[in-house]
Amino acid sequence: xxxxxxxxxxxxxxxxxxxxxxxxxxxxxxxxxxxxxxxxxxxxxxxxxxxxxxxxxxxxxxxxxxxxxxxxxxxxxxxxxxxxxxxxxxxxxxxxxxxxxxxxxxxxxxxxxxxxxxxxxxxxxxxxxxxxxxxxxxxxxxxxxxxxxxxxxxxxxxxxxxxxxxxxxxxxxxxxxxxxxxxxxxxxxxxxxxxxxxxxxxxxxxxxxxxxxxxxxxxxxxxxxxxxxxxxxxxxxxxxxxxxxxxxxxxxxxxxxxxxxxxxxxxxxxxxxxxxxxxxxxxxxxx
Numbered sequence: 001x002x003x004x005x006x007x008x009x010x011x012x013x014x015x016x017x018x019x020x021x022x023x024x025x026x027x028x029x030x031x032x033x034x035x036x037x038x039x040x041x042x043x044x045x046x047x048x049x050x051x052x053x054x055x056x057x058x059x060x061x062x063x064x065x066x067x068x069x070x071x072x073x074x075x076x077x078x079x080x081x082x083x084x085x086x087x088x089x090x091x092x093x094x095x096x097x098x099x100x101x102x103x104x105x106x107x108x109x110x111x112x113x114x115x116x117x118x119x120x121x122x123x124x125x126x127x128x129x130x131x132x133x134x135x136x137x138x139x140x141x142x143x144x145x146x147x148x149x150x151x152x153x154x155x156x157x158x159x160x161x162x163x164x165x166x167x168x169x170x171x172x173x174x175x176x177x178x179x180x181x182x183x184x185x186x187x188x189x190x191x192x193x194x195x196x197x198x199x200x201x202x203x204x205x206x207x208x209x210x211x212x213x214x215x216x217x218x219x220x221x222x223x224x225x226x227x228x229x230x231x232x233x234x235x236x237x238x239x240x241x242x243x244x245x246x247x248x249x250x251x252x253x254x255x256x257x258x259x260x261x262x263x264x265x266x267x268x269x270x271x272x273x274x275x276x277x278x279x280x281x282x283x284x285x286x287x
Contacts, residue, residue, distance in 0.1 A: 102135025
């Protein structure tokens with residue numbers, strides 16, 4: 001996967017080269033001691049002095065002592081998930097994502113996990129197989145560090161629940177992009193779309209072409225079934241709290257973003273790389 005991300009960064013991102021500075025990905029939680037059957041929140045945070053734009057790794061935890069109840073990626077510093085954080089039922093939560101344009105600074109949230117303790121004793125959570133790329137135009141792998149947390153599960157004490165997210169806001173508005181590229185879908189028309197939800201996070205996208213028919217689950221980039229571009233495209237995006245935004249896109253209307261050739265080229269390259277990496281990840285999980 002790493003070589004594909006490097007190609008993406010080399011083609012898409014144009015920034016001044018900067019000195020290599022270690023990025024730190026760390027786990028944080030409020031308490032070092034929890035009660036048996038208590039739910040608690042663990043945040044995955046990243047600090048970096050220099051601009052970085054790609055992260056991948058996995059959060060390892062003892063599945064015999066902890067159970068994943070929920071994963072929250074609302075408000076993440078990651079814009080495009082190549083592998084959205086998800087529990088693989090093996091005591092691991094793999095993740096991989098990119099942020100075109102990069103980011104830097106301290107206390108940037110990657111995602112959060114709600115765990116429930118199921119066994120007494122000491123438990124350790126850490127980050128493994130970490131890779132971080134600099135936003136330097138060359139896809140430079142920076143020396144990165146990670147730090148985990150150690151918790152003690154005790155039988156005494158009150159088992160306090162994690163605060164339930166109250167999300168009544170629909171996902172943010174977005175503008176789909178119509179595109180063609182010889183490297184994707186045999187040069188056929190496709191659309192690119194993405195948005196964010198600052199509270200509970202994006203759950204799924206659904207698409208319907210035309211005024212009738214059922215919505216079907218979809219990912220970006222999406223190959224249009226109607227290559228004549230006569231049908232309007234209805235895109236619904238749902239967050240993890242069930243709030244839904246619907247956007248109607250008319251492929252025949254000129255898109256204002258086409259006028260910015262550099263921005264359009266970046267969007268298309270992002271779509272190509274995301275598609276290639278998603279296919280690679282899918283094949284990896286089949287092995």
